[in-house]
Amino acid sequence: MQPTHSSRRILLPVRNWFIVFTLLVALVLNLVPFGRLPGIPDWVALVLAFWCVHQPLKVGMAAGFVLGLAMDVADASVMGQHALAYVLLAFAAAGLSRRVLWFPLAQQALHVLPMFLGMQLVMMVTRMIGGAEFPGVLWFLSSITATLLWHPVTYLLLIPQFRPEDKDVHRPI
């Protein structure tokens, strides 16, 4: 597993506790009460999408569902709203992971953007069917922030898997 499939760098295997730890940190970051400030990314969605793309065998729709329930309670929103959106996000991210990982990071981010926007659209449609008000166009800004964060987050979450680069002319890989 490399940062992208086209890179020549081989990563160490991921540790399970690290995946759980990062998802929990994202959950805590989502609890920070920013109120209605636009452009705050949905950290859980970002980290979940990252692991679904990089480790589709380990993180998938079940994780999305559980995290979604946690977010529903934390957000005081309707039960099942985040769960539904995260399940769909995990499905899309895990399904596209084989394709996405061949691209450089900027183009990976462009692949992830429609997933985040779709997730927000699903949330909006479910809530507006339930009779809620339109949250304003600025609310979709958080998807764009999350997309811009894809590049730094990729490096941040892959740090434990990088191994020191020792050049050996006889063994090129």
Add this chain to the structure above:
Amino acid sequence: MSVVGHAPPPFFKRGPAPLVRLAFFVSLSLALLVADLRFHTLEWVRLAVATAAWPLQRATGMPIDAAGDFGAYLSRQATLLKENEELRRRQLGTANLLLRQDHLERENKRLRALLDMRDRQPVEGRIAEILYAARDPFSRRVIIDKGSQQGIAAGQAVVDDIGVIGQVTRVFPLTSEVLLLTDKDQAIPVEVQRNGLRAVLAGAGSGMMELRFLAANAEVQVGDVLVTSGLDGVYLPGLPVARVVKIDRDSSHSFARITCAPLAGVERHGLALVLGDRRALPPQPDDVPVTPDQPTRGKRVKKKVR
């Protein structure tokens, strides 16, 4: 333990197909959505989890609080002095009213006793701090720092120094959730202060409210102040709520579209006063025929057929 990445991936034992898993989880989420939106059956789950997560939630709020405190620390002494002066002047201005309030209230009680009317309930309140706005962008709620441990109960009215903010909708042990007036689900019975016309005020989204079910020729003007009418048994009568900002009397609709702006700092944060429970009104008698003189209460009253 074998490590994925070095061990061969499981080619054959992969569990159910992704589409099957997707269908399973989506239907589970939809069931939850329906259970919560339609039947409101999942409140106890929310209560349990929210109580357990309370310390964590406070801890995450600390950096934000600290930033706010730091900003306040940096605010110039001059502004503070000016604010202090302003407050003192305002206190002196209202001292006249406050000093006579006690006297007037006693007189009111005596007169009411003379007229054989029911006593007005004395106002009692509990000061609470608004901690933060709930993250849910689809509704307008704030969290206050008093909960069932401090005697807050669902349904109590919340006011600030200018007027009504909203109503307590969910109570946790240490916090409670206030649904703001501007939320689409919130309705409050009001009357026009100028002429006593009764109506229902409902949230319209984007920080505004709408006076519903008033005829196109209703006697309402731009600038009218709306106060609570107290008919619902939740809000005390006479609390200022909103001011009429725009009236659209389109004759093609049977009702006027009346837009109002809240008077109190509904979307601002600070201190709020949670008013005590009102005594329950006596239940409405069944046998009294409904008078047709109540078109503005917003509820359609059906006559019983015997």
